[in-house]
Amino acid sequence: MTLSATQSWDITSATGQANYARAQRDYPAQAIVDLAALKANMEHLTQVVAGSHSGHAPTQVMGVVKADAYGHGLVPAALAALAGGATWLGTAQPREALALRRAGIGVDRAHILTWMYNGAAAPFDDLISLHIDISVGSFEGIEAIAAAATKLGQPARVHVKVDTGFGRNGFTPEAFDDALTALKAHVSDGALEVVGVWSHLAVADMPKVPDFVAATDAQVRVFEQFVSRMEKAGLPPQIRHLANTAATLSRPEIHYELTRPGVALYGYEPDPSMGVAADFDLQPAMTLQAQLATVKDVEAHHGISYGRTYLTPTATSTADVPVGYADGIHRSASGANELGAGGPAAVHLGGPVRVMTTQGPRIVHVSGRVCMDQFVMDLGGFARDLGISEGDTVELFGPGRGAESGFAEPTADDWAKAAGTISYEIFTCLRNRIPRLYLHAAQTLSAADQLMLDSDSILS
Numbered sequence: 001m002t003l004s005a006t007q008s009w010d011i012t013s014a015t016g017q018a019n020y021a022r023a024q025r026d027y028p029a030q031a032i033v034d035l036a037a038l039k040a041n042m043e044h045l046t047q048v049v050a051g052s053h054s055g056h057a058p059t060q061v062m063g064v065v066k067a068d069a070y071g072h073g074l075v076p077a078a079l080a081a082l083a084g085g086a087t088w089l090g091t092a093q094p095r096e097a098l099a100l101r102r103a104g105i106g107v108d109r110a111h112i113l114t115w116m117y118n119g120a121a122a123p124f125d126d127l128i129s130l131h132i133d134i135s136v137g138s139f140e141g142i143e144a145i146a147a148a149a150t151k152l153g154q155p156a157r158v159h160v161k162v163d164t165g166f167g168r169n170g171f172t173p174e175a176f177d178d179a180l181t182a183l184k185a186h187v188s189d190g191a192l193e194v195v196g197v198w199s200h201l202a203v204a205d206m207p208k209v210p211d212f213v214a215a216t217d218a219q220v221r222v223f224e225q226f227v228s229r230m231e232k233a234g235l236p237p238q239i240r241h242l243a244n245t246a247a248t249l250s251r252p253e254i255h256y257e258l259t260r261p262g263v264a265l266y267g268y269e270p271d272p273s274m275g276v277a278a279d280f281d282l283q284p285a286m287t288l289q290a291q292l293a294t295v296k297d298v299e300a301h302h303g304i305s306y307g308r309t310y311l312t313p314t315a316t317s318t319a320d321v322p323v324g325y326a327d328g329i330h331r332s333a334s335g336a337n338e339l340g341a342g343g344p345a346a347v348h349l350g351g352p353v354r355v356m357t358t359q360g361p362r363i364v365h366v367s368g369r370v371c372m373d374q375f376v377m378d379l380g381g382f383a384r385d386l387g388i389s390e391g392d393t394v395e396l397f398g399p400g401r402g403a404e405s406g407f408a409e410p411t412a413d414d415w416a417k418a419a420g421t422i423s424y425e426i427f428t429c430l431r432n433r434i435p436r437l438y439l440h441a442a443q444t445l446s447a448a449d450q451l452m453l454d455s456d457s458i459l460s
């Protein structure tokens with residue numbers, strides 16, 4: 001008998017069951033994404049901004065779906081975000097913005113904004129013809145977009161990116177007069193339509209740290225100055241947008257006409273110091289599960305994996321989990337104990353994994369170094385006593401259910417802590433060789449939208 005540490009997935013149809021079985025045969029790990037959770041998260045975000053007042057128009061919400069929707073799958077996540085009330089979608093890379101339109105998300109469904117390119121080589125003509133809004137924050141960008149629009153005979157819709165203190169892209173206050181002159185020239189010749197102005201916040205995810213609150217306040221003041229300079233120059237922006245997830249959740253006064261939450265759509269707060277997802281009524285949408293490879297007994301003081309950073313303290317059983325850093329499992333989430341080669345100074349608790357035993361769930365940890373395609377866990381007991389065997393389904397992270405057992409599902413925040421990073425990197429690093437499977441497609445998406453998904457990826 002095999003045991004599973006994840007919830008028993010509610011897959012009723014024969015095709016859903018066949019897809020689930022095929023995915024397990026194809027690969028010994030699966031990322032299961034709940035589209036109903038994505039939709040509910042977006043519904044919640046649209047409610048959060050609904051009470052905001054802006055000078056121009058009601059606040060709308062952009063679902064940020066860059067980086068394959070933070071690893072959740074670009075098109076499915078975008079469709080769930082639209083089902084939840086988003087009216088904008090955003091991607092960093094033009095290629096992903098184009099993929100959304102080409103998948104069938106038309107102008108009638110969503111505005112799309114894209115922002116990461118250089119002026120030397122980018123598919124501006126495709127972006128313009130597919131009615132994708134383009135961020136512009138450099139002089140090279142202005143000229144390259146205007147040239148493409150002129151050649152096409154169709155104006156490009158641009159959002160002027162301003163650097164209010166993030167220090168990444170966007171015009172600085174010093175360069176802005178020249179930028180306005182260049183923009184005005186191309187508005188007059190019909191190449192550009194200035195739709196919006198926008199900027200990005202550096203420290204909005206630390207609303208309890210006074211210095212950071214002051215830094216965000218300063219960014220807001222600078223943003224307002226940019227806006228009034230545009231108005232004075234005769235280029236008033238139709239929409240202003242500044243708020244990421246953190247500011248969407250904590251700063252209603254800067255929702256303006258549009259907010260741009262990313263990580264909240266996937267069910268996470270930006271920084272664990274803000275609290276946990278449930279404090280913000282968000283549900284983590286992804287569960288990462290794997291089926292165990294070798295389970296076996298080893299002696300006390302048996303070295304585990306490269307570098308012998310972990311030696312078994314007692315005779316025990318180990319289990320091999322068939323995902324590694326080539327799947328995006330961070331090597332920095334390796335485990336080292338005091339018996340290992342680095343001694344007590346190198347002790348590090350590895351990433352957490354929920355396993356199911358005949359006595360209920362347990363949390364065990366990565367023991368020794370994460371390898372390319374696998375890692376090992378010391379089960380802290382004998383597999384025959386625990387009922388653990390090869391083929392069991394273990395859970396690396398999920399929505400955090402099961403707190404009542406004392407062994408709640410780990411979340412991507414727990415892996416982030418073990419790996420010394422942020423939840424964003426945990427899910428965006430997951431490689432696409434791990435199949436993405438979707439729950440609640442039928443209940444979340446229209447029949448037409450369901451057809452935009454890979455039919456092999458639908459569980460329910």
Ligand SMILES: *Cc1c(COP(=O)(O)O)cnc(C)c1O
Nearest residue numbers: 064200244245260261262263270
């Ligand atoms: C990624 C990104 C966002 C979303 O940030 P979250 O912290 O995930 O909400 C918003 N705006 C820009 C420009 C981004 O690059």
